[in-house]
Amino acid sequence: MARLAAIFLAVIFLFPVLCLSFSADNPTDRRLLVLVDDLAVRSSHSVFFKSLQTRGFDLDFKLADDPKLSLQRYGQYLYDGLIVFSPSIQRFGGSLDQNAVLEFVDAGHDLILAADSSASDLIRGIATECGVDFDEDSAAMVIDHTSYAVSEMEGDHTLITSDDLVQSDVILGDRKIEAPILFRGIGHSVNPANSLVLKVLSASPSAYSANPKSKLSSPPSLTGSAISLVSIVQARNNARILISGSLDLFSNRFLRSGVQKAGSSTKYEKSGNEQFVTEISKWVFHERGHLKAVNVRHHKVGETTEPAMYRINDDLDYSVEIYEWSGTSWKPYVADDVQVQFYMMSPYVLKTLSHDQKGLYSTSFKVPDVYGVFQFKVEYQRLGYTSLSLSKQIPVRPFRHNEYERFITTAYPYYGASFSTMAAFFIFSIVYLYHK
Template sequence: MAKMLFLPLLILLLFLFECESFSAENPTDRRLLVLVDDLAIRSSHSLYFKFLESRGYVLEFRLADDPKLALQRYGHYLYDGLVIFSPSVQRFGGSLDQAAVLDFVDAGHDLILAADSYASDLIRGIASECGVDFDEDPDAVVIDHVGYAVSEIDGEHTLIAADDFIQSDVILGEKKIEAPVLFRGIGHSVNPASTLVLKVLSASPSAYSASPKTKLSTPSITGSTIALVSVVQARNNARMLISGSLDLFSNRHEKSGNEQFVTEISKWVFHERGHLKAVNVTHHRVAELAEPAMYRINDDLEYSIEIYEWSGSSWKPYVADDVQVQFYMMSPYVLKSLSTDLKGLYFTSFKVPDVYGVFQFKVEYQRLGYTSLSLSKQIPVRPFRHNEYERFIPAAFPYYGASFSTMAGFFIFTIVYLYNK
């Protein structure tokens, strides 16, 4: 009986260990759930899936309406990332729904969502919650009569050649994408005021979004405002890729930039690039090593922090010249740029303001393509004690002189007054 109880317990412990393998020390997603409308997508998009598997990802393919679908069990997530290649699904199977997908992202996991002209309300709803709005016309696709692909044979100019990429080596890699990306699908718009959503691939100025089967009316979105592929980095640093084309990831487009584009952007989505961590945050008085419980006004202090970037397999020093620290109470009293030793260490020194209260060391670092760093450390600042002031303050010498001269004058006056006949 004891052995029968021990075996399930051991399996449960191993299961929980597997579910906790994703951590800040190893941020690259490894277990991916791929939802498809048809398992034939495994063949039609095999090159993309082979790329993921070659980089160590474990893919589990499931039909999007599988009645046994679940993202978590016993309060632990079964997967590190989710790939939704099922644009026409009306309802997910099992316990999976729109709220479950959004909770998955809110828990810090990553998402790739591909739509097309048959995108369901479910897929559109998930994209909308992520800050991306697909064209409201269900029949609309992106059309470009100038920038269409030469290989297109249907004459509707819905297969377009796009090369308006975001200018970021972190997101798309250092190697320039020379060939245009062939795109057939629907466009979307993003809020230009949003700092979380970025257009990675945009349409050309001659493109517009409309139905090729009906008489052209005023398109809802036109030109370079049409986003073809966008990425989202949430405040918890979870990353999402939203594409208006499932065909973008397929094997059919040879001699184009599709393979390089989806490969490089997938590295970013799954945190192989642009993932930062900060460790060893320290502060102390100059010429001391121990971190004090509080500072005194006008103390000279030193502050340091180590920042590293994940390379996909290991942590490497992050080198930049725009990292700053604030010494903050209601507003920043001190704002200093940090120097670096090019080995991951950032440091500076400054004098504590002549104001006492509860301050914070704050580092708020946000840079295009990188995960954000938000660090704060609270420390009180006290005034001088009564026995810590200087015995004689140089600035008060005139007052000292006035006091002693007054006493001397009074003494002389007294002598003269008493003894003068």
């Protein structure tokens, strides 16, 4: 009885936490776990954390080596997003390890991972599993003797600036980031075999990755625009991942610092870091680019009820409503590239859906003259948006024997030939029998 009572009390106290988990109706009402090497990061990166909190996120700060660390309890995840700001951690505490982080993402949850030149094998391993490879030299940093910040004119030029951003309003917002972004950290490359990884912030063509405290004895492994400073991943289950080679990228100092690019006379009072990390975090945590499809319908033209099956050559209507989460509510999604397939082994019909500017997409077409088990399929994938995969199965039957036309117009010549042959045979018989 004591054990049952303990379980009951645990469920009661855990229930409010579970209610904060990801909801398809309210994707931004979520709880985030923030792992840090030192709780001082909570102060040094407070602007970024305050931005998340003002947008409705509940942050739970813990040391990365906390022995009580856990992502789930009683088979239920306690958090819907994970922020790892502990680049030098060699081993997570509690039940958390590399596999647990990857399983967390596989379950559809989001991840922000920030590294620097002290990145441990654990952090590198998680990044590699996500399709990102940091420079193998543990002491390497991104160096740029052309696009560095003027404030480091006499330094080793590891404080660089970059404005090579991905051109996508859904990922970075529709307001252009004017000021260059400050970066100090380690570079990485994206796995070309992984089509899910996308470079968001790249280094300039003059950049390279090397140890700034030693002379180059061999050509650097990463050079130019091939160096990715910040990359994102959208998994096939729509979980989103952000991987940054710089923890300082999110710091108050970089967010509030003025910036002037070497060789440029333009000096900005504030870098583009704050706008960049705010907008990219909105994308990572599904405040933008999150789609849902509802009210998938199909029926014969002139009817309103969905039939159990169609007959070949029937005319039908297909419709679906698609909405996009704006951060606070669902808004109609408007696009001209949503298509539906009428599919059996291969598409027999492929139609682009028209929309009414209010989220309703629809089209009409004729069922092909082939019977079998078909599917209505919508496979929608667009850069920066969550993918939609809709399918509805429906059988298609041939005409019954009593549904064919009694007399087919195109067969009239054959009808005439048959009757004329019978008439001719009758006349021939009369003439032959009674002719003298």
